Amino acid sequence: MKRGINTRCLHIEQDEKENNSFNNFGAISYPIYQTATYAHQGIGKSTGYDYSRLQNPTRNQLEKVVANLEEGIDAFALSSGMAAITLMMEIFKPGDHLIVEADLYGGSIRLFDNVSKKNGIDFTYLDCSSEDIESHIKENTKAIYIETPTNPMMNISDIEEISKVAKKHNCILIVDNTFLTPYFQNPLTLGADIVIHSGTKFLGGHNDTLAGFIVTNNEEIQEKLRFLIKTTGSGLAPFDCWLIQRGIKTLGVRMERAQQNAIEIAEFLKKQDKVTDVFYPGLPEHKGHNIIKKQARGYGAMLTFNIDSEQHAYEILENVKMIKFAESLGGVETLITYPTTQTHADVPEEKRLANGITPRTLRVSVGIEDARDLIAELEHVFAKLS
Known part of the structure; x- marks a missing residue:
């Protein structure tokens, strides 16, 4: 076996x-x-x-x-x-x-x-x-x-x-x-x-x-x-x-914890008035949800969302503290990334926009912190948006 x-x-x-x-x-x-x-x-x-x-x-x-x-x-x-x-x-x-x-x-x-x-x-x-x-x-x-x-x-x-x-x-x-x-x-x-x-x-x-x-x-x-x-x-x-x-050696326990946190954060983001889209395959409404259920054992710890304005995207990035504004992903710490100027900066603008990456797009690599602390920080940041 x-x-x-x-x-x-x-x-x-x-x-x-x-x-x-x-x-x-x-x-x-x-x-x-x-x-x-x-x-x-x-x-x-x-x-x-x-x-x-x-x-x-x-x-x-x-x-x-x-x-x-x-x-x-x-x-x-x-x-x-x-x-x-x-x-x-x-x-x-x-x-x-x-x-x-x-x-x-x-x-x-x-x-x-x-x-x-x-x-x-x-x-x-x-x-x-x-x-x-x-x-x-x-x-x-x-x-x-x-x-x-x-x-x-x-x-x-x-x-x-x-x-x-x-x-x-x-x-x-x-x-x-x-x-x-x-x-x-x-x-x-x-x-x-x-x-x-x-x-x-x-x-x-x-x-x-x-x-x-x-x-x-x-x-x-x-x-x-x-x-x-x-x-x-x-x-x-x-x-x-x-x-x-x-x-x-700790891959399994980290992935399970980070995934659970990602699910809770995705649900939180869905309820925010200033969030226009949440892209996370663990959400039943995600267009690929049934496919990922068929071919995978989980949904992962990565999610992307669109905020309602470029200005609000900047404000989120400048006001997070425990959540770090940084490139990369997959670590125990939660990171938030701005694809337009970071991971996809060298992709021509027309290609970025065609793929759905706009100046309002933010990507989150969810870590293994307590979900309530991550959500509390996001609540504080969203409350300060102009």
Whole structure:
């Protein structure tokens, strides 16, 4: 019987079967192998480790944990989420075409438009939650790339249905699973070929390090990526691996608490006269609610809302105190972000507006504080709006 996900955040069953738990003097916290290189006993007598750009025991342990959680055959730990996407794009070649979600994290769009296009890769941006993807597939289409929920408008795409389209046309399906994490959603089991994570966010969970992950269940892709990670040198450093692995140990309890807080805050925001829209897939009226119920075990801790004026958006950002006005997401602290000047500042205005990101849009990464304290602060801020 497969162990529960909270157990798998803490234990690798294979290590216990092989009695590997005692390989490091019984250390419960997996050691940080802070070394660049490794000694050999002679020609052809490697310990299995040669140089930390190629492999490192701490990184390998973390990769096993993440692969297990996402039910993939392999995972690759990179120096940031953007490093993961950049490495993943190296499996494509000039002349290839990708269909990508229009409402992506701004850094992903910046990479595709300014680096990948320069390298000869073509893109079609679609609302993958509602548009007909199949009608946009070309002879040279090699992949479909989605986030679900999207950042920041929280659109929900049907992973299983899109995977059918991808397989029909011999494309790979790539899913950025940062918002829901493997605790709530496993895209590989729904037909995806690659899962992307910014490990900086919920996996790390403490706003104290950067990391990224690629996970796959495809042996051909695995082989390409293993060659690329040693060639490009963007593997995650040992200490950062240790921090992310420590964060993953509490992934389940953090996600549950943050999600409960997000539900309460979404309900609070719905009742505010100056709030015009609340985008949270846990709300029954959210257009993707039934899809996320079908393909995920939860709704996550991210929500977005529109306030009634740009001026009020500024006032909220300038008056929050315990809730921090900051970029990033997924930590134990609640953060509020202004996509127009932060996460999506490099996205052309017409694209932002077409995706629904206006100067009135605010994104909240809900943390694990007491919900009543978060709501009390929001009540105070809203009461002061001019």
